[in-house]
Amino acid sequence: MxxxxxxxxxxxxxxxxxxxxxxxxxxxxxxxxxxxxxxxxxxxxxxxxxxxxxxxxxxxxxxxxxxxxxxxxxxxxxxxxxxxxxxxxxxxxVPPVVPEIPRSELLLKLFFGLHVPQKVSRSHLASFLQFHEDALTRYTELEAKLQREETGDPQLPYWLMTLSFGRHRSEASVNWAKQSMVRLDDLEKNQGPRKRVVGRKK
Amino acid sequence: MxxxxxxxxxxxxxxxxxxxxxxxxxxxxxxxxxxxxxxxxxxxxxxxxxxxxxxxxxxxxxxxxxxxxxxxxxxxxxxxxxxxxxxxxxxxxVPPVVPEIPRSELLLKLFFGLHVPQKVSRSHLASFLQFHEDALTRYTELEAKLQREETGDPQLPYWLMTLSFGRHRSEASVNWAKQSMVRLDDLEKNQGPRKRVVGRKK
DNA sequence: GGGTGCATGTAATGGGTTACATGATTCT
DNA sequence: AGAATCATGTAACCCATTACATGCACCC
Incomplete structure (x- = not known):
């Protein structure tokens, strides 16, 4: 009722x-x-x-x-x-919902990356990398601002914790993206030579 | 039309x-x-x-x-x-949508953590930590399985890349959660004594 | 003259989950 | 006996963004 x-x-x-x-x-x-x-x-x-x-x-x-x-x-x-x-x-x-695993269109596109030229995956990764590098500088600025303007506020530690999360996430993202781009390059090297093996002696 | x-x-x-x-x-x-x-x-x-x-x-x-x-x-x-x-x-x-910044109920609750006993925030963090520690073992298993069952598949490198993302994300999450829990403990220590200052000499 | 900031609100549209409805087989 | 697996689909509902509608003031 x-x-x-x-x-x-x-x-x-x-x-x-x-x-x-x-x-x-x-x-x-x-x-x-x-x-x-x-x-x-x-x-x-x-x-x-x-x-x-x-x-x-x-x-x-x-x-x-x-x-x-x-x-x-x-x-x-x-x-x-x-x-x-x-x-x-x-x-x-109330405990927040456990999963918090969001969809990622980037990862989905990467997962099926074989169906598309390597440079496509590479450029998706590059944008992602750029985004998180920018985010890191934003976090640094925001942290400085908080430390400056909210000194002594009892909420500050909590705010810094959430900021720290962003930093951890973006650092991990940057590391992963760089590593993945290197791997993509390796793939190209290990596939390219096969085609070059025959000719190309000069 | x-x-x-x-x-x-x-x-x-x-x-x-x-x-x-x-x-x-x-x-x-x-x-x-x-x-x-x-x-x-x-x-x-x-x-x-x-x-x-x-x-x-x-x-x-x-x-x-x-x-x-x-x-x-x-x-x-x-x-x-x-x-x-x-x-x-x-x-x-098509380049995936840039932001990919999802909402996090956990971070929101943590941000307003001062309005609630520390142990509440602590337990939210503990669940989060647990989830990502479990995720890490799942990723390890999945990777082993992929290496075993999909050896030589040209898609394997792409699949491993997405897995590696999960690993990076969960590792960052684990590190952040542990660090944040320590910070919460510090907060408690730096606040507790103030109340204890007056009496409690025994 | 045009952009930006201030300020409120609705409607259309798009995505998405959960519950419901149905029902046989196989495993425990 | 009861749970899990196989298998398809719809309806109700919730959540969220974007576009639209309106309009003044201030700055360049």
Whole structure:
């Protein structure tokens, strides 16, 4: 009999509750804060945020106040209610889903790499490598910024841990990509000569 | 004007085409083969497979033959057509989407870890660690099996590369998790004493 | 004049999992 | 006797991105 309405009760809503522990903010603020803080392991689009906020509000987990300023669009600023804080804590304690094994189109394409010239696989790997090398410099910058601006914040150690994960992941990715590119080169060398064996003496 | 019908044209369909290069098989076969080969970076459910096969068939990328055996359900065995092979090759050459940064509920919960007792974060990390340690032994077994059963297969190097990715990822995960658990312990030590400072002299 | 930032929201569309429905055979 | 394997398929549901719609202010 209980009305379920589980529509927006997933982790998006809980992520938003988490953000509100850092201060009152609007949906717009959330989006940009996400990009600047947890963007390396979590994303949200407006299409998720606004409906979720509406739902959280209707359930009493957040409270909405509308700020009006001339020359600016209205701002709907949200505040965590005690019920919302409780819900967040409960959710934080629930063990996250174990697998967390995401699909990788790159790996799938590499797996079937024989059906395509080596240089194709090579260039896929090169893009991947580039991405993670860039990520590493972003992580370094972000860490410096956090150490500078959030000194003494008791949350800092937790934030650094998630950053550290990104670093570990990107370092592993870089190492793997480099190694794999070398292997691809070896494959080419061990296959090329067979064709060259006959002629090519000069 | 062109009828699009892009319903099942995504990477699932292409993954299935790839599998069919390894031999004719049914939807059921695909599911189990995926689990045993590319399961560490790709999953498919029947709810995806069967409709996709229907679509691939209607577009002429695969051909269906029904096998009947007494006492067994009918088997719909699919074969790659030349058009399907061409489509696969084209898709393989398209650079995979760059980001590939998936959401992680674990990291999100860790990020907000201060709102919850340390031991909660610790136990989340412990499960994660366990998962990746198990994964490492699975990878070792899988590699041995591949080396044994697929010796000389020209696809082997590509398969080993994807396996190696899994290994790199899990090793990085293990290292990170261990390090993070130590950091959590340090936090506890540096916070505990403050409360103990006053009394507790015995 | 054009881009960017501020600000909210909906609709269309695409992917994906899980549960359901069915049912015989073989292994434990 | 009950679980696992073989085998196919649909429907309900959930989650997520992108495009669309709107519009002012500020900077270059």
């Amino acid at each position: 209980k009305s379920k309405k589980t529509q927006h009760a997933g982790s998006t809503a809980n992520a938003l509750l988490g953000l509100l522990t850092l201060g009152d903010m609007s949906g717009y603020d959330m989006r940009s804060l996400i990009d600047r803080s947890i963007g390396h392991f979590w994303t949200e689009s407006y299409g998720q945020i606004y409906p979720s906020l509406k739902w959280l509000s209707s359930e009493g987990f957040v409270e909405k106040k509308t700020e009006r300023k001339k020359g600016r669009p209205d701002r709907n600023v949200f505040t965590l209610t005690p019920a919302g804080r409780k819900r967040l804590k409960q959710w934080l304690a | 062109k009828s699009k019908k892009t319903q099942h044209a995504g990477s699932t369909a292409n993954a299935l085409l790839g599998l069919l290069t390894l031999g004719d098989m049914s939807g059921y076969d695909m599911r189990s083969l995926i689990d045993r080969s590319i399961g560490h970076f790709w999953t498919e459910s029947y709810g995806q497979i069967y409709p996709s096969l229907k679509w691939l068939s209607s577009e002429g990328f695969v051909e269906k033959k029904t096998e009947r055996k007494k006492g067994r359900p009918d088997r719909n065995v699919f074969t790659l057509t030349p058009a399907g092979r061409k489509r696969l090759k084209q898709w393989l050459a």
